[in-house]
Amino acid sequence: DGGITQSPKYLFRKEGQNVTLSCEQNLNHDAMYWYRQDPGQGLRLIYYSQIVNDFQKGDIAEGYSVSREKKESFPLTVTSAQKNPTAFYLCASKGQTGEGDTQYFGPGTRLTVL
Amino acid sequence: AQSVTQLGSHVSVSEGALVLLRCNYSSSVPPYLFWYVQYPNQGLQLLLKYTSAATLVKGINGFEAEFKKSETSFHLTKPSAHMSDAAEYFCAVSQAGRRALTFGSGTRLQVQP
Numbered sequence: 143d144g145g146i147t148q149s150p151k152y153l154f155r156k157e158g159q160n161v162t163l164s165c166e167q168n169l170n171h172d173a174m175y176w177y178r179q180d181p182g183q184g185l186r187l188i189y190y191s192q193i194v195n196d197f198q199k200g201d202i203a204e205g206y207s208v209s210r211e212k213k214e215s216f217p218l219t220v221t222s223a224q225k226n227p228t229a230f231y232l233c234a235s236k237g238q239t240g241e242g243d244t245q246y247f248g249p250g251t252r253l254t255v256l
Numbered sequence: 257a258q259s260v261t262q263l264g265s266h267v268s269v270s271e272g273a274l275v276l277l278r279c280n281y282s283s284s285v286p287p288y289l290f291w292y293v294q295y296p297n298q299g300l301q302l303l304l305k306y307t308s309a310a311t312l313v314k315g316i317n318g319f320e321a322e323f324k325k326s327e328t329s330f331h332l333t334k335p336s337a338h339m340s341d342a343a344e345y346f347c348a349v350s351q352a353g354r355r356a357l358t359f360g361s362g363t364r365l366q367v368q369p
Contacts, residue, residue, distance in 0.1 A: 146299075175356055182265060184346060184359040185300075200356065232299055243288045243307075243350040245357055247299035 145169070146248035148233050153253045155220070155227065163218045163251045165233035173236040174216035175245065178202060178229045185232060191216055220253065228255045258283045258349050262360035270368050275334040277363050279321075279347030282328060289330040290348040290357065291321055300346065306330060317341070342367045 146167045155161045167174065173192045177185040187200030191210040205224025210216055216235075220227045230252050234245040263278040281287060288307050292300040304315025311323045321332045330347060344364045348357040 148299075182361060184361040185357075186359075187356050190356055230297075234300075243357070244290070244302060244305060246302070247292075249299045250297070252297065 146233060146235055146246060148231075148248040148251050150251060151249065153251055155253060155255050157255060158222045160219055160221050161253065163220070163231055163233075163253070165216045165218065165248060166214055167216075167233075167235045167246075167248075168214060169235055169237065169246065170213070171235035171237045171246075172213070174210070175234040175236070176200075176206075176208065176216070176218045177232045177234065179232060179250075180229050188218065188231075227253055229253060258287065258358050260347050260349050260358055260360035262345075262347050262363050264363055265361065266364045266366065268366040268368060269337045271339055272336050275319075275332070275337045275341065275365065277332040277345050277347075277365065279330045279332065279360060280328055281330060281347075281349045283349055288350045289321075289323060290350070291315065291319070291330075291332050292346045292348065293317075294344045294346065294362075296343075303332070303345075337365075337367045339367050339369065341365060 149164045175190045176188040179185050186202050188206050189208040191197035207219045232250045233248040236245045259282045261280045290305045291303040294300050304313045306313050306323045314320045319334045344362050346362050347360040350357045
């Protein structure tokens with residue numbers, strides 16, 4: 143059953159802590175993305191990776207870090223430097239250009255800072 | 257730079273009525289255009305996409321959208337709303353070779369019985 147999984151579904155963090163959100167895909171997609179969703183603001187790009195061992199900052203990368211050691215996995219770490227991390231985080235992946243740039247999304251992780 | 261504008265953050269229709277969700281884009285080159293739907297606390301599901309083939313695109317759940325280059329629009333329609341259509345809808349734009357999608361701010365659709 144192909145798709146994108148994110149874990150955990152809900153995550154609570156104390157101020158000053160780093161937390162890592164998991165994203166795994168078995169679609170054999172090269173590109174993976176992390177978006178942040180806040181009410182009324184749509185989705186904003188945090189980081190993206192077009193190939194293993196390479197990633198690029200998106201529009202709101204400050205306070206976040208990522209790694210891409212395996213094609214299937216693209217974990218996101220929310221560091222203590224992120225001033226307002228409470229949000230819904232969505233991971234996505236994209237196949238080859240022939241699919242018309244279609245991105246497929248995971249179910250999301252809701253992060254709450256206590 | 258590309259951008260997406262969704263007119264109306266909230267739209268309310270009666271069950272059985274026409275659904276019209278508006279999306280306008282700005283892009284200097286021919287775009288790819290997408291509509292996604294999001295149910296509460298879930299990820300985004302692709303409804304339909306335009307990739308420079310037919311200008312009228314049919315998607316899942318009875319939705320369709322028409323690409324109008326002269327109006328830079330890609331409005332989403334459905335002839336008859338169902339209660340199950342209540343969700344948030346996002347329009348997005350991309351260009352071949354660009355890094356990621358640019359999303360509109362979303363439209364929350366309410367369906368009244």
